[in-house]
Amino acid sequence: xxxxxxxxxxxxxxxxAAFHARKTDRTAQIVLLGDEELPEYSRCGLPYAFSHVVxxxxxxxxxxxxxxxxxxxxxxxLGWKATSVNTEKxxxxxxxxxDDSTExxxxxxxxxTTGARTSTVPVPGSDLKGVFTIRTMNDVERLTNxxxxxxxxxxxxxxxxxxxxxxxxxxxQRGLAVLEAEIVPxxxxxxxxxxxxxxxxxxAEEHGVEYHLQSTLEEIKGRNGRVSRIRxxxxxxxxxxxxxxxxVKPNTELAKSAGIALGESGGIKTDERMATSAPxxxxxxDCIETYDRIxxxxxxxxxxxxxxxxxxxxxxxxxxxxxxxxGSTGVTTVKLFGLEVSSFGPTTALSEKLGxxxxxxxxxxxxxxxxxxxxxxxxVKLLADPKDGRLLGAQLVGEEGATLRANFxxxxxxxxxxVQEFEEIETCYSPPLAPVWDxxxxxxxxxxRKLQTSxxxxxxxxxxxxx
Amino acid sequence: xxxxxxxxxxxxxxxxAAFHARKTDRTAQIVLLGDEELPEYSRCGLPYAFSHVVxxxxxxxxxxxxxxxxxxxxxxxLGWKATSVNTEKxxxxxxxxxDDSTExxxxxxxxxTTGARTSTVPVPGSDLKGVFTIRTMNDVERLTNxxxxxxxxxxxxxxxxxxxxxxxxxxxQRGLAVLEAEIVPxxxxxxxxxxxxxxxxxxAEEHGVEYHLQSTLEEIKGRNGRVSRIRxxxxxxxxxxxxxxxxVKPNTELAKSAGIALGESGGIKTDERMATSAPxxxxxxDCIETYDRIxxxxxxxxxxxxxxxxxxxxxxxxxxxxxxxxGSTGVTTVKLFGLEVSSFGPTTALSEKLGxxxxxxxxxxxxxxxxxxxxxxxxVKLLADPKDGRLLGAQLVGEEGATLRANFxxxxxxxxxxVQEFEEIETCYSPPLAPVWDxxxxxxxxxxRKLQTSxxxxxxxxxxxxx
Numbered sequence: 001x002x003x004x005x006x007x008x009x010x011x012x013x014x015x016x017a018a019f020h021a022r023k024t025d026r027t028a029q030i031v032l033l034g035d036e037e038l039p040e041y042s043r044c045g046l047p048y049a050f051s052h053v054v055x056x057x058x059x060x061x062x063x064x065x066x067x068x069x070x071x072x073x074x075x076x077x078l079g080w081k082a083t084s085v086n087t088e089k090x091x092x093x094x095x096x097x098x099d100d101s102t103e104x105x106x107x108x109x110x111x112x113t114t115g116a117r118t119s120t121v122p123v124p125g126s127d128l129k130g131v132f133t134i135r136t137m138n139d140v141e142r143l144t145n146x147x148x149x150x151x152x153x154x155x156x157x158x159x160x161x162x163x164x165x166x167x168x169x170x171x172x173q174r175g176l177a178v179l180e181a182e183i184v185p186x187x188x189x190x191x192x193x194x195x196x197x198x199x200x201x202x203x204a205e206e207h208g209v210e211y212h213l214q215s216t217l218e219e220i221k222g223r224n225g226r227v228s229r230i231r232x233x234x235x236x237x238x239x240x241x242x243x244x245x246x247x248v249k250p251n252t253e254l255a256k257s258a259g260i261a262l263g264e265s266g267g268i269k270t271d272e273r274m275a276t277s278a279p280x281x282x283x284x285x286d287c288i289e290t291y292d293r294i295x296x297x298x299x300x301x302x303x304x305x306x307x308x309x310x311x312x313x314x315x316x317x318x319x320x321x322x323x324x325x326x327g328s329t330g331v332t333t334v335k336l337f338g339l340e341v342s343s344f345g346p347t348t349a350l351s352e353k354l355g356x357x358x359x360x361x362x363x364x365x366x367x368x369x370x371x372x373x374x375x376x377x378x379x380v381k382l383l384a385d386p387k388d389g390r391l392l393g394a395q396l397v398g399e400e401g402a403t404l405r406a407n408f409x410x411x412x413x414x415x416x417x418x419v420q421e422f423e424e425i426e427t428c429y430s431p432p433l434a435p436v437w438d439x440x441x442x443x444x445x446x447x448x449r450k451l452q453t454s455x456x457x458x459x460x461x462x463x464x465x466x467x
Numbered sequence: 468x469x470x471x472x473x474x475x476x477x478x479x480x481x482x483x484a485a486f487h488a489r490k491t492d493r494t495a496q497i498v499l500l501g502d503e504e505l506p507e508y509s510r511c512g513l514p515y516a517f518s519h520v521v522x523x524x525x526x527x528x529x530x531x532x533x534x535x536x537x538x539x540x541x542x543x544x545l546g547w548k549a550t551s552v553n554t555e556k557x558x559x560x561x562x563x564x565x566d567d568s569t570e571x572x573x574x575x576x577x578x579x580t581t582g583a584r585t586s587t588v589p590v591p592g593s594d595l596k597g598v599f600t601i602r603t604m605n606d607v608e609r610l611t612n613x614x615x616x617x618x619x620x621x622x623x624x625x626x627x628x629x630x631x632x633x634x635x636x637x638x639x640q641r642g643l644a645v646l647e648a649e650i651v652p653x654x655x656x657x658x659x660x661x662x663x664x665x666x667x668x669x670x671a672e673e674h675g676v677e678y679h680l681q682s683t684l685e686e687i688k689g690r691n692g693r694v695s696r697i698r699x700x701x702x703x704x705x706x707x708x709x710x711x712x713x714x715v716k717p718n719t720e721l722a723k724s725a726g727i728a729l730g731e732s733g734g735i736k737t738d739e740r741m742a743t744s745a746p747x748x749x750x751x752x753d754c755i756e757t758y759d760r761i762x763x764x765x766x767x768x769x770x771x772x773x774x775x776x777x778x779x780x781x782x783x784x785x786x787x788x789x790x791x792x793x794g795s796t797g798v799t800t801v802k803l804f805g806l807e808v809s810s811f812g813p814t815t816a817l818s819e820k821l822g823x824x825x826x827x828x829x830x831x832x833x834x835x836x837x838x839x840x841x842x843x844x845x846x847v848k849l850l851a852d853p854k855d856g857r858l859l860g861a862q863l864v865g866e867e868g869a870t871l872r873a874n875f876x877x878x879x880x881x882x883x884x885x886v887q888e889f890e891e892i893e894t895c896y897s898p899p900l901a902p903v904w905d906x907x908x909x910x911x912x913x914x915x916r917k918l919q920t921s922x923x924x925x926x927x928x929x930x931x932x933x934x
Contacts, residue, residue: 371512372515408875424881426795427874428770434870436479
């Protein structure tokens with residue numbers, strides 16, 4: 001009899017696991033449970049569908065149901081929510097949301113791709129109409145309708161991380177005024193040092209975003225049950241809607257109640273084969289914690305690239321194969337107000353929290369030689385661990401070329417190269433395409449000099465700016 | 468007394484060596500001899516100044532004479548040609564071309580950056596007016612004047628390598644009809660396999676280039692002493708000028724007559740400190756042979772990036788420092804007819820000549836997810852050595868993103884990674900910037916499957932095309 005593989009969660013992780021399970025085992029039964037009524041769509045695309053850069057929400061859907069069922073013989077059950085897992089009896093209890101019918105689905109192997117969920121902020125008024133988080137298509141539809149019905153003019157975004165910043169730009173593109181509140185002193189604190197984030201904030205302010213940094217949302221006030229004002233650190237501001245974009249959290253309740261071990265970060269713990277503590281149960285994506293190759297800890301990355309690589313491994317292994325996931329550098333990119341913003345590795349603040357006093361440099365170069373038209377400024381910050389000279393991280397901001405250079409630097413981080421080894425890597429040049437000395441190389445050379453000087457001086461390293 | 472460092476050759480190599488010698492030794496006398504009357508300018512920029520993408524030839528000049536002399540205290544002697552080197556007496560004989568005056572310049576250390584020169588083709592008529600090679604500003608000025616004075620309509624370019632292809636596009640941009648003759652069956656044979664080069668040739672033909680492949684220039688015919696026709700493999704074509712863009716050769720005469728050893732490829736032989744066989748004599752750039760980290764041979768790369776890295780090392784060492792150059796992967800990029808064309812490592816044909824039967828794949832992916840507007844096709848070919856699974860080379864062609872991805876792949880080549888190790892490197896994703904699975908990763912995954920299959924089958928590997 002053929003094996004049954006059950007996958008809980010039909011985001012990009014669940015579908016990736018399902019397709020790779022199918023490639024690995026042509027005869028297995030594969031059951032894919034999704035609690036939304038839609039097949040997998042790109043969550044990362046939601047801000048772009050909201051702003052109409054992508055023409056419709058439907059464009060974000062990866063494959064239609066026939067692709068799952070007829071092309072890949074995957075038993076796709078949409079609108080089914082798993083309510084419990086019995087790892088001894090190898091069964092999943094599920095409920096169909098539209099009619100409350102329940103079913104026990106037995107498995108030979110199970111893959112948990114339950115994803116993550118947004119957080120709300122526990123302040124008075126957070127239950128008013130007009131307060132949103134953005135995780136699903138439904139969230140975007142509701143926000144869009146609310147803005148239209150209320151002739152909205154001004155929206156508050158709470159949290160200036162990746163999603164908050166993308167939504168701030170998307171709201172501006174829809175003609176709304178935007179107020180952004182961030183609890184820490186600078187935007188994008190997870191991926192950038194403040195000196196780098198300032199470049200993006202300056203650009204965003206030119207586009208019209210009104211920032212309130214080091215500011216806490218204290219209350220949301222309403223009129224006729226709808227948002228009308230917010231109070232941030234003692235000051236009230238009239239707004240027509242509030243988008244809460246603070247930290248997302250892994251969905252681990254199902255795993256936890258099944259007795260599956262969670263890790264230090266709160267995500268589901270797996271080994272490099274994506275196996276959990278329960279026999280025949282794998283997990284992948286936003287619900288797990290990931291090995292960070294740079295800081296050598298297990299962390300909660302929320303990256304689609306990390307999720308799909310883990311899910312590929314989980315799907316193959318759940319189908320009887322043997323694949324491994326080696327961990328991630330957390331390399332991330334985002335486009336904001338015409339700037340590519342890319343990074344990997346810990347920020348200076350996080351490094352220091354982890355007991356490393358990084359040596360760093362910040363260099364602004366150009367993506368072309370000065371004589372060739374069209375070159376753009378690219379600011380590169382590199383961090384190194386002075387104890388072993390290892391490249392710890394890179395942060396890049398510019399109108400072009402940051403994303404792919406972050407991959408280049410991140411490869412060095414993945415492999416544990418020293419700054420010296422990294423500096424030796426040659427880059428290609430042609431006047432219309434790239435300069436003779438790449439800005440990343442120039443930064444690496446400056447960092448190398450800095451490391452050598454700081455080793456001589458044995459003094460506390462500080463950031464040097466070279467231009 | 469301060470040390471005297473003499474540098475022969477004032478291209479990008481000579482000037483880089485001079486500036487880094489100055490950084491290393493603040494008091495040394497530095498004499499920089501250049502046989503042209505101009506300070507260093509970008510040779511790679513010549514086609515773009517010819518086409519007027521760069522506004523003038525003068526824009527290509529790196530620094531004015533004051534920058535050398537006043538800012539860096541470099542004794543810049545333009546219009547001086549070195550005629551011999553005596554490595555025992557440590558002296559250079561030089562002649563000033565404008566008045567034939569001569570001088571013996573003694574050195575403590577010497578750096579040879581004598582560069583390379585273009586080849587002509589030994590056919591009847593190659594000395595007619597209207598036959599050009601392109602290496603200097605003067606060459607471009609002469610070509611420009613000839614085309615104007617003769618109301619030229621059609622130009623033949625002999626050789627479809629990098630320079631020939633760049634010049635063909637530049638001539639088209641100047642409104643001329645272009646005939647390109649190439650002796651081998653496909654264009655760009657040094658950097659691309661024929662299946663990849665075909666993409667560029669197809670695009671170039673759409674732009675109007677008339678190719679004659681597997682064709683030999685047999686004769687150039689003239690009228691009133693000027694080019695009027697060429698005969699290529701038996702057929703005559705009317706043309707108003709001929710640009711010869713065949714292989715360039717290292718300028719090694721000075722080194723050779725001084726008894727300095729040349730290497731297997733014909734370039735000056737150096738160690739990793741850029742020291743030649745003669746004491747206190749260093750060499751760098753187009754006149755030397757470079758260690759190719761991929762094929763593990765010494766070869767004649769003609770890359771500005773390689774030249775400047777070698778010259779930095781030569782300059783530092785000539786001034787008493789201790790720097791090393793670790794060799795190159797030969798990573799190269801060029802923009803042709805709107806396409807980025809980038810590669811590193813040997814082609815399939817060269818690999819086979821070197822006794823490797825590479826396993827390769829060719830994949831066409833997109834630079835964005837399908838739903839996000841503006842994604843461009845990117846075709847990636849990867850080669851591996853089936854004996855050890857090592858990544859041997861990458862060839863990339865597309866409207867964007869080939870250059871920086873070539874650097875990414877080339878880093879793997881530089882470090883000797885296997886395809887498996889390379890495939891594990893995560894890349895970053897965001898809808899406006901990059902897809903979840905990068906085309907290079909997709910190609911690496913396909914290559915890995917192919918390597919595994921070919922190891923099982925022990926059969927002769929062939930190229931697979933996945934799309």
